[in-house]
Amino acid sequence: MHAYAPTVLLTIGLLLCDHVTAQETETGNPLASLKSGSAQDIATAISSLPNDTLAQSEIARQLTLLLNDERTVVEHIIGRETVSERAWFKLLDLPPAAATSILKELPKLETDRTRAKALEAVSRIGKPDRRAYEMILPFCTSDDVYLRSRAISALDAVADHTEESVLKFGKLLLDPDPMVKWTVLDALDKRSKLIDPVIPEVIKLLDDDSDVYIAVSRDFMLPEKLRGRAARLLAKTGPDASDAIPKLKTLIGPDHNKNVRIWSATAICKISESPPPEAMDLLGQLLLDDMDREFVQNDAPEAIAQLGPPARGLLDSLERAKKHASAQIRWELVDAFFAIAPDTAVSRSIPLMEDEDELVVETVIKKFSSRGISEPRVIAAYIRALEKHDGIFDQPASSAVHALAKLGSDATAAVRALELLAKDPSISDTLKEDVDLALERIR
Numbered sequence: 001m002h003a004y005a006p007t008v009l010l011t012i013g014l015l016l017c018d019h020v021t022a023q024e025t026e027t028g029n030p031l032a033s034l035k036s037g038s039a040q041d042i043a044t045a046i047s048s049l050p051n052d053t054l055a056q057s058e059i060a061r062q063l064t065l066l067l068n069d070e071r072t073v074v075e076h077i078i079g080r081e082t083v084s085e086r087a088w089f090k091l092l093d094l095p096p097a098a099a100t101s102i103l104k105e106l107p108k109l110e111t112d113r114t115r116a117k118a119l120e121a122v123s124r125i126g127k128p129d130r131r132a133y134e135m136i137l138p139f140c141t142s143d144d145v146y147l148r149s150r151a152i153s154a155l156d157a158v159a160d161h162t163e164e165s166v167l168k169f170g171k172l173l174l175d176p177d178p179m180v181k182w183t184v185l186d187a188l189d190k191r192s193k194l195i196d197p198v199i200p201e202v203i204k205l206l207d208d209d210s211d212v213y214i215a216v217s218r219d220f221m222l223p224e225k226l227r228g229r230a231a232r233l234l235a236k237t238g239p240d241a242s243d244a245i246p247k248l249k250t251l252i253g254p255d256h257n258k259n260v261r262i263w264s265a266t267a268i269c270k271i272s273e274s275p276p277p278e279a280m281d282l283l284g285q286l287l288l289d290d291m292d293r294e295f296v297q298n299d300a301p302e303a304i305a306q307l308g309p310p311a312r313g314l315l316d317s318l319e320r321a322k323k324h325a326s327a328q329i330r331w332e333l334v335d336a337f338f339a340i341a342p343d344t345a346v347s348r349s350i351p352l353m354e355d356e357d358e359l360v361v362e363t364v365i366k367k368f369s370s371r372g373i374s375e376p377r378v379i380a381a382y383i384r385a386l387e388k389h390d391g392i393f394d395q396p397a398s399s400a401v402h403a404l405a406k407l408g409s410d411a412t413a414a415v416r417a418l419e420l421l422a423k424d425p426s427i428s429d430t431l432k433e434d435v436d437l438a439l440e441r442i443r
Contacts, residue, residue, distance in 0.1 A: 034062045039071035043086045054094050060101035063087045063094075064121075067114045084114070091121035099126045099158060103135040112144040119150040126157030133158045140172055148175065149183045156187035166191050170198035178210035178226045185229050192236040199241050205230035206247045224259065227251065231263035232299075235270045235306060242271055252282055259299050262286050266303040275310055283307075284317035287329070294325045301332035305339040312340055315348075322351065330355060331363035338371070346375060353381040358391035362399045369403035374410040383417045389424075394431040397421070401431070405438035415442055 030053050033045035046063070053059050066087035073081045091102065099122045109115045119139065126132060136158065139151035152172055159165040166188065173184045188195050188202070195202070208230070211223035231248060234241045244267065251264035265282045269275035287300035304311050304318070318336055321329055330352060337345040352364045365385060368378055382400040389397035404411040404418065421427065422435045 031056075031058055031062060034059070034066065039069070039073055039083050042066065042069070042083055043073040043081075046083075046086045046090050049090065055097065057098070057101040060091070060094055060098035061105050063091050064102045064105040064118055065108060067117055068108075068110050084117070088117055088121060091118075092124050094121075094125055096125055096127040096129070099129060099132045100135065103132055106135075106139070112142065112147045115139070116144075116147045116150040119147070119154040122154040123150065123157045126154060128160045129158045130160075145177045145180060148177070149180050152180060152183045152187065156183075156190065159187070161191050161194065163194055163197065166194045167197060170195075170201055173198065173201050173205075178208070178212045179214075181205065181208075181210075181226055182212045182214070182224075182229055185233050189233050189236060192233065195233075195237060196240055199234075199237060200243070202230050202233055202237075203241065203244045203247065206234075206244065206251065225257045228257060228260040228263050231260065231267045232303075235263060235267040235303070238270050239273075241267070245271060252279065258286060258289070262299050262303045266306060269307055269310070275307070280307075280311065280313060283311075284314045287314070287317050287321055288324070290326075291323070292325050294327075296326045297328045301329060301336045305332075305336040308339050309341070311336075315341060319348065327355075327357045327360050330357070331360045334364055334367045338367075346373065346378065350377060350381055353385065358388065358395045361385060361388070361396040362391075365396060365399040365403050369399075369406055372407075374407050376413065379404070379407070379411055379413050382411075383414050386414075386417050386421050389421075389427055389431060394428055397427075398431055398434060401434045401438050405434070405441045408441050411442050415439065418442070 030045065030049050033048075034042060036042075037045070046066070049059065064087075067084050069083035069087070071083050073083055073086055091098075094102075102118050102122055106115050106118055109118060119136070122132070122136070133155065136151055136155045140148060140155060142148045142151065152169075156169075159168070169184050169187045169191075173181060173188075175181055175184070185202070185205075188198065206227050208226050210226040212226055212229070213223045231251065234244050234248070248264045248268050248271075252261050252268070254261075256264075262283065265279040265286075268279040269283075272279075283300060283304055286298065287304065289298075290296040301318075301321070304314055307314075315337075318333055318340075321333055324330055334345070334349045334352065337348045341348070346368075349364060349368070353361055355361050355364070365382065382404055385396045385400035387397070389395075401418070401421075404414045418435050418439050422432060422439070427435075
């Protein structure tokens with residue numbers, strides 16, 4: 001969980017700007033088009049880059065250099081889009097091999113913030129690569145906090161899953177800045193089965209009451225607690241972190257942040273030979289806290305899901321949470337049901353397909369689809385969702401169409417409903433195209 005708020009805003013901006021109207025111009029020499037012209041010409045050239053050119057190292061390098069270009073491409077309701085931003089989004093389309101080409105241009109970037117953007121792109125597209133790893137390491141000790149954090153995130157993307165990498169991240173965990181520590185914990189989380197040598201350093205962070213402001217915070221603009229992130233990692237570590245139990249028990253008290261309590265209780269359950277009833281009961285209580293608050297958010301459903309079958313005693317609490325006023329709590333119940341009681345998860349989750357919040361329905365559809373569920377009752381629920389296409393981006397009908405298309409011939413029962421939807425004059429052109437593609441895959 002990192003500072004992705006600017007990314008979200010830029011994504012929205014792209015949907016509102018002239019990117020969608022940029023003509024697919026003939027680019028006989030794409031590289032030349034990226035090197036000269038007005039801001040608008042360069043932006044159009046970026047958008048029109050043929051897919052078969054994206055693997056060229058020179059394209060990656062020129063896009064990286066364009067991160068220096070802050071000229072405005074277009075003004076829109078949430079601000080302005082620059083050449084730099086257009087180039088950054090295109091960098092995210094590049095193949096993993098482009099990471100080294102991006103990194104070679106870092107010395108030519110003009111500010112730490114620009115270098116951080118390039119490293120952020122590497123973190124999104126990178127895969128284990130020793131050369132890229134060595135090129136990133138010097139930036140992990142930069143004087144600029146944000147640059148250090150982005151460099152460590154990029155290092156996470158290109159580092160392998162070995163004890164050597166874990167030890168390197170363990171050293172980076174000694175960084176004085178809480179946000180950097182959080183980023184290191186994210187990297188260690190992906191290597192949780194190998195972190196025995198650094199568990200003592202993670203346990204020390206349970207004493208750190210630092211706040212970390214992250215865009216994917218569970219409670220909007222409120223900060224997360226670093227000690228909560230440490231407890232979350234210890235929960236994945238399991239019995240090897242038994243030395244943490246005394247400190248974790250002090251963190252489940254009512255004086256602490258809710259997510260700190262949730263992850264401390266979860267860690268206690270995962271580390272202990274048998275989950276203590278008081279810790280399990282606390283998770284059920286925190287799940288149902290503030291039932292009437294629409295915008296309350298917390299990690300309880302996710303934490304309960306991590307416990308798996310040993311948390312069957314919390315199924316009643318999860319059922320009650322279907323009536324929680326918070327949409328975020330409701331849509332996360334699906335993963336918890338599948339983790340704890342896969343035999344009844346579909347039956348318990350299908351009622352959420354009738355939720356009044358389109359985002360809940362959309363999320364449930366995507367969670368079913370990701371599991372490839374083709375049961376008739378699920379397909380029937382998808383068919384009912386096809387009638388609801390007046391939400392943002394045609395939701396939840398759009399997600400139902402994509403789920404049915406993914407099932408292919410297993411979704412023949414939906415053909416008639418899809419045909420009727422295709423004839424509906426009120427649907428968008430995009431949804432109409434998606435329906436046609438779905439019918440081609442299913443028939």
